[in-house]
Amino acid sequence: MRIRPNYVAGLAAVVWLLIIGVPLYALLNTALQPQSTYTDGGPVSLPSTVTFENFVTVVQSGFPLYLWNTFLVAVLTVAIVLILGIPISYAVVRGRGWLTRGVFRLFLLGLAIPSQAVIIPLFLVVNGLGLYDSLWGIVLPTAAFALPVSVLVLSGGMRDISVSLYEAMALDGAHPARILRELVIPLSRSSIATTCVFTALQAWNGFLFPLIMTQSDETKVVTLGLYNFVSEYEANVPALMAAVLMSAIPILVVYLFARRSLVMGLMGAGGK
Structure with a gap:
């Protein structure tokens, strides 16, 4: 039997992945930026500088x-x-x-x-x-x-x-x-x-x-x-x-x- 793809369920899964993934990305992105520059590009922008000083x-x-x-x-x-x-x-x-x-x-x-x-x-x-x-x-x-x-x-x-x-x-x-x-x-x-x-x-x-x-x-x-x-x-x-x-x-x-x-x-x- 041919299985028909469920596009609605796939779209819902992508939306749910974004709901979960975006805050996690913002958390990791902020943790890897210096305190002086973490607000320059917004919480979901690509980091201009990556540092591990925050963990230190x-x-x-x-x-x-x-x-x-x-x-x-x-x-x-x-x-x-x-x-x-x-x-x-x-x-x-x-x-x-x-x-x-x-x-x-x-x-x-x-x-x-x-x-x-x-x-x-x-x-x-x-x-x-x-x-x-x-x-x-x-x-x-x-x-x-x-x-x-x-x-x-x-x-x-x-x-x-x-x-x-x-x-x-x-x-x-x-x-x-x-x-x-x-x-x-x-x-x-x-x-x-x-x-x-x-x-x-x-x-x-x-x-x-x-x-x-x-x-x-x-x-x-x-x-x-x-x-x-x-x-x-x-x-x-x-x-x-x-x-x-x-x-x-x-x-x-x-x-x-x-x-x-x-x-x-x-x-x-x-x-x-």
Whole structure:
């Protein structure tokens, strides 16, 4: 059969590529120009001078430390969410009692609570625990607010696993921990990948918790480190764009490796 080309879809794809590509080009173009000339030809014009001094300025400002702190926050947050979210989701899916249903409803209720509404009690709790101005003061609240969506995604993926597989392992004498380890986790890779990417993005782009829970340069993350290039009277825009580019590359790499599992998990096909 002869396949007829879909010109409308091709045109829409080109338009969408421009929508995504033009801002990225403007970001890279500005990051590679000197501060004195980056406004001469506009954000999408070809650069007259290419320099890497902006990246040197970013590195010398201590930005690699902020990247490292953000990486630690993201890794620890993802670890906590997976350690807590996978068993909770498994209990929600396999449990039949009122307690598991109540726990699931409690997590769904957490979706409706914005972090801005409880930031003062959170600050008092973190300060009372002695975690103020530490990375744990960012990790724990971020993980708490990532858990509701994570439980929702993970439980959706686990529900896609056939009940007969659960029953077959139970008949073979497998205890719940073994079923979770050998059946549920391998067949929930897509939903787990979705949870990892979502949680990592939330931790990487977090601004409110780092702003309120930290104050020293040693605990700064990238979202706060970007302010180093903006002062009261001026802004070093090329260096700022270079810092944004450096901060976006790690999470982009994570997305490239997990994009297929991420799409499958969001489509609700985590166990298929």
